[in-house]
Amino acid sequence: MDRKSQIDLFGAVALTGFAVFLAFNQVVIKVTNEGIQPVFLAGVRSVGAVVCLWLWLKWRGIPVQSSRAGVIWGIFAGLIFGAQFLFLFVALDLTTVGRASIIFYSMPIWLSLLAHVMLPNDKINALKFVGLILAMSGVAWAFWDRSSGTAILIGDLAALGGAVSWAVLTIIMKASPLNDERPEMQLFWQVLVSGPLLIVASFFFGDLIRDLQPIHIAGLIFQIVIVVTAGFVFWLWLLSIYPASSVGSFSFLSPVMSVALGWLLLGEEVGTDILIALGLVALGIVLINRPKKA
DSSP states (O other), X not given: OOOOSSOOHHHHHHHHHHHHHHHHHHHHHHHHTTTBOHHHHHHHHHHHHHHHHHHHHHHHTOOOOOOHHHHHHHHHHHHHHHHHHHHHHHHHHHSOHXXXXXXXXXXXXXXXHHHHHHOTTOOOOHHHHHHHHHHHXXXXXXXXXXXXXXXXXXXXXXXXXXXXXXXXXXXXXHHSGGGGSOHHHHHHHXXXXXXXXXXXXXXXXXXXXXXXXXXXXXXXXXXXXXXXXXXXXXXXXXXXXXXXXXXXHGGGHHHXXXXXXXXXXXXXXXXXXXXXXXXXXXXXXXXXXXXXXX
């Protein structure tokens, strides 16, 4: 598909579906963390994704190669990718799916700020500024709410670190030579670099295996094959077609669904403060990405 200046019907449907998919993935990570240490889980997931992507590229006859600039930026992207999921997996281990998702999916806030500086056609106007204030207020509200017994501050900070890392990674994908690489190769570098680093880092986070059960193995396989290999390639493909901030804006749907799925599937408590924080973040991100009038 040709690159587009705004989200069309196909893009809206695809990004909405992907947002729901990511929300369900938060629940999968939370459950799988019960059997596998989160940082080790993230590392094994990346290593498994390397194998799956390599097989996919070979089957499609796509050469596993990049330009020299693509290799350099691919290694850098892999470091940021590893940091992003180290933060996210630790956050989901220390706090609820709902809280972690509200903070983690504040990514468009940080993406808008970075895009204003790094991307010439993605500046902050008055409406975006109001949206930023509202969304940041929602994140602050989520930090302030300590009513839940699982509202551990370090978990909230880890989720915030994941959000900022994700925003930085998105800018790299759009503003570096990696933008000229195929989505499969963009992701290949990210998982190739992040896998070994995360596995080494996991030795500093306690026992690698907790209470391993079949459901945890199924969650790991789902992460490798469906989430990373298929899902992230699809997201990078969409990012190569549509504007970065517009793609990022649809992530505000994920915390809404994550709160709902956390309550429905895991029995997590949904208090008034969480709903207020969720509403502020969602409204702010909508305003940040409201299309300009013709």
